[in-house]
Amino acid sequence: MEDLWNVLIQSPILNLSVVLYAGLLKNFGLTIIALTIIVRAVTYPLTVKQLKASQAMAQIQPKLQELQKKYARDKQKLSEETMKLYKEAGMNPMGCLVPMLIQMPVWIALYQVILQALAASPEDLMALYPRLYSWPLVNHMVPLNEHFLWLDLTQPDKLMILPVLVGGSMWLQQKMVTVPTGDPRQQSMNNMMLMMMPMMFGVFTLSFASGLAVYWTVSNFIGIITQYFVTGWGGLKPSAAPAPASPVRAALPAPTQEKKKKWFWN
Amino acid sequence: MLSSACASSIVQGWSGPTVDDGIVYIGTMQGKLSAYDSSNGDPKWQKSLQVPVQSGFNFGCAPGAGAKPLAFYGNAAADSSSVFIGSYDATLGGTIYALNKTTGETRWQYPRADRIGSIAGSVAVSQGTVYFGSSDGKLYALSASNGLEQWTYSTGNKIWDTPAVVGNRVYFGSFDRNLYALNAADGSLVWKFETEGAITADPLVVNGTVYVGSFDKHLYAVDTATGKARWSFQADGWFWSAPALSGNTLIAGNLDGKVYALDAATGNLLWKYETKGAVRPSPAVSGDTVVVASEDKNLYYLKASTGAFIRATPIGVPILSSLTIQKGLVYVYTGQGLLIAFNAETGTRVWEASTNG
Numbered sequence: 001m002e003d004l005w006n007v008l009i010q011s012p013i014l015n016l017s018v019v020l021y022a023g024l025l026k027n028f029g030l031t032i033i034a035l036t037i038i039v040r041a042v043t044y045p046l047t048v049k050q051l052k053a054s055q056a057m058a059q060i061q062p063k064l065q066e067l068q069k070k071y072a073r074d075k076q077k078l079s080e081e082t083m084k085l086y087k088e089a090g091m092n093p094m095g096c097l098v099p100m101l102i103q104m105p106v107w108i109a110l111y112q113v114i115l116q117a118l119a120a121s122p123e124d125l126m127a128l129y130p131r132l133y134s135w136p137l138v139n140h141m142v143p144l145n146e147h148f149l150w151l152d153l154t155q156p157d158k159l160m161i162l163p164v165l166v167g168g169s170m171w172l173q174q175k176m177v178t179v180p181t182g183d184p185r186q187q188s189m190n191n192m193m194l195m196m197m198p199m200m201f202g203v204f205t206l207s208f209a210s211g212l213a214v215y216w217t218v219s220n221f222i223g224i225i226t227q228y229f230v231t232g233w234g235g236l237k238p239s240a241a242p243a244p245a246s247p248v249r250a251a252l253p254a255p256t257q258e259k260k261k262k263w264f265w266n
Numbered sequence: 267m268l269s270s271a272c273a274s275s276i277v278q279g280w281s282g283p284t285v286d287d288g289i290v291y292i293g294t295m296q297g298k299l300s301a302y303d304s305s306n307g308d309p310k311w312q313k314s315l316q317v318p319v320q321s322g323f324n325f326g327c328a329p330g331a332g333a334k335p336l337a338f339y340g341n342a343a344a345d346s347s348s349v350f351i352g353s354y355d356a357t358l359g360g361t362i363y364a365l366n367k368t369t370g371e372t373r374w375q376y377p378r379a380d381r382i383g384s385i386a387g388s389v390a391v392s393q394g395t396v397y398f399g400s401s402d403g404k405l406y407a408l409s410a411s412n413g414l415e416q417w418t419y420s421t422g423n424k425i426w427d428t429p430a431v432v433g434n435r436v437y438f439g440s441f442d443r444n445l446y447a448l449n450a451a452d453g454s455l456v457w458k459f460e461t462e463g464a465i466t467a468d469p470l471v472v473n474g475t476v477y478v479g480s481f482d483k484h485l486y487a488v489d490t491a492t493g494k495a496r497w498s499f500q501a502d503g504w505f506w507s508a509p510a511l512s513g514n515t516l517i518a519g520n521l522d523g524k525v526y527a528l529d530a531a532t533g534n535l536l537w538k539y540e541t542k543g544a545v546r547p548s549p550a551v552s553g554d555t556v557v558v559a560s561e562d563k564n565l566y567y568l569k570a571s572t573g574a575f576i577r578a579t580p581i582g583v584p585i586l587s588s589l590t591i592q593k594g595l596v597y598v599y600t601g602q603g604l605l606i607a608f609n610a611e612t613g614t615r616v617w618e619a620s621t622n623g
Binding site: 143154 | 354
């Protein structure tokens with residue numbers, strides 16, 4: 001299984017990264033940015049599908065909450081009515097999950113490739129050798145130069161700029177996805193999640209190789225841009241008020257969002 | 267998965283044994299420099315070398331505040347009174363330690379206050395001067411008696427190999443793909459020879475020729491006087507370590523798992539032997555026997571003249587540390603904390619010592 005993973009996913013990305021490195025002024029920082037953009041571009045259709053499914057899911061949330069209240073004591077009925085609601089809305093409950101599951105291996109591979117390609121220690125460099133194709137270009141490029149701007153990509157950012165960028169960009173992206181809700185309990189949980197993940201990744205960045213932080217930051221910003229064009233500003237809209245529990249209102253597309261899309265296409 | 271994201275995820279070290287005046291010195295994976303009697307493995311002394319670690323954000327990556335054991339990749343080197351070893355730490359940099367050969371007490375360490383790059387090669391000691399390369403791309407020359415800096419020479423990338431000092435020249439390779447020859451007295455450049463890959467292999471200098479392997483999969487023979495190639499040989503993988511010489515036969519291990527024997531004068535292939543794992547350390551030669559350590563967890567004994575297989579000794583773990591042969595004994599550090607002495611002729615285990623204590 002591990003061999004299959006290496007041969008089919010990890011090694012092609014790893015060797016592609018070395019080829020990109022050769023073409024990008026032997027700069028691994030630029031290589032990480034390019035790789036992230038390429039992988040984001042390749043997985044774009046899946047990302048859009050996932051975002052639209054998430055948006056649809058968010059839009060039926062008020063209806064779902066109503067159903068949960070209505071059939072709180074009858075689990076079977078609740079399940080039936082929930083499925084019925086999904087069917088009526090023309091959506092698959094796994095719609096957000098499947099694209100994400102397909103993308104996950106690619107993201108994990110990219111994450112591993114960045115660490116492997118940087119080969120911070122002699123053991124890492126030894127381990128890199130069998131993963132490289134026998135192409136002369138690839139063999140002549142390694143070991144890669146780990147310096148980018150003020151960073152040693154194998155070490156944490158000493159200036160602490162990247163932890164702020166990683167945490168900040170992740171907060172922005174999550175804030176866009178988070179849909180305000182009328183349920184105070186749900187809202188408080190949303191708020192906690194909104195802070196927890198960015199803080200956690202910010203703290204990770206303090207001790208992880210900064211190459212990974214560059215990848216997280218670029219990926220987050222591409223995610224923000226993609227999200228903006230697919231679903232609009234979402235939770236970042238200053239006027240974003242808690243969604244009413246009215247099923248009719250909640251099921252309607254937001255007018256400002258429509259306007260934004262129009263602006264994009266015009 | 268997250269733990270693998272830590273800066274320098276794997277740093278264990280692969281320092282090999284050095285035998286000097288009846289003592290085996292080894293930089294252990296527990297961050298100690300240890301000394302053993304070479305004839306029976308009795309411990310002489312052990313010095314724990316650690317660096318202070320300040321508290322801070324080390325989420326899942328590093329030990330908390332306190333002391334952190336150092337990693338050693340190069341072998342120890344000794345002169346008449348001291349034993350020297352360089353340490354590797356990607357975050358904190360490298361340090362050269364000079365210890366009293368008899369007691370293990372620290373004589374000096376370099377640098378004292380500043381930081382230099384991590385040290386992945388061994389120290390070369392010659393005529394009162396210690397020479398070593400560093401991951402900061404510099405070759406350093408220090409006084410062996412007090413550690414005072416004599417000169418430095420900057421290259422374009424990391425230096426992970428061990429310099430060879432022959433006559434008044436220092437030869438070494440760099441990740442910047444060049445093999446350098448410097449004047450040992452003042453560090454001035456005599457010549458440099460460019461290969462197409464990084465160099466981590468120690469140069470071997472014999473009879474006016476420098477033999478050095480590169481990540482471009484070539485082993486080069488370079489004229490010491492002119493810095494021009496006499497010949498080159500292409501293998502299937504990277505050369506990570508120095509070749510060994512047996513008579514007129516040059517024997518080199520390669521990460522492609524093969525051992526190549528070449529005519530030292532012409533570079534013609536005489537024989538090759540394939541193991542099932544990468545051969546990182548240099549082969550060790552005793553008479554017509556060459557001993558090779560492979561990542562396939564075996565020690566191979568081959569006839570140096572023909573490449574004929576004599577025997578394989580299973581060790582149980584991949585062997586990345588260099589081997590040393592002296593007075594009929596092969597010394598191997600297994601990386602599991604065992605220093606083992608084998609009979610070079612029969613392959614039997616003569617003694618073993620645990621370095622974990």
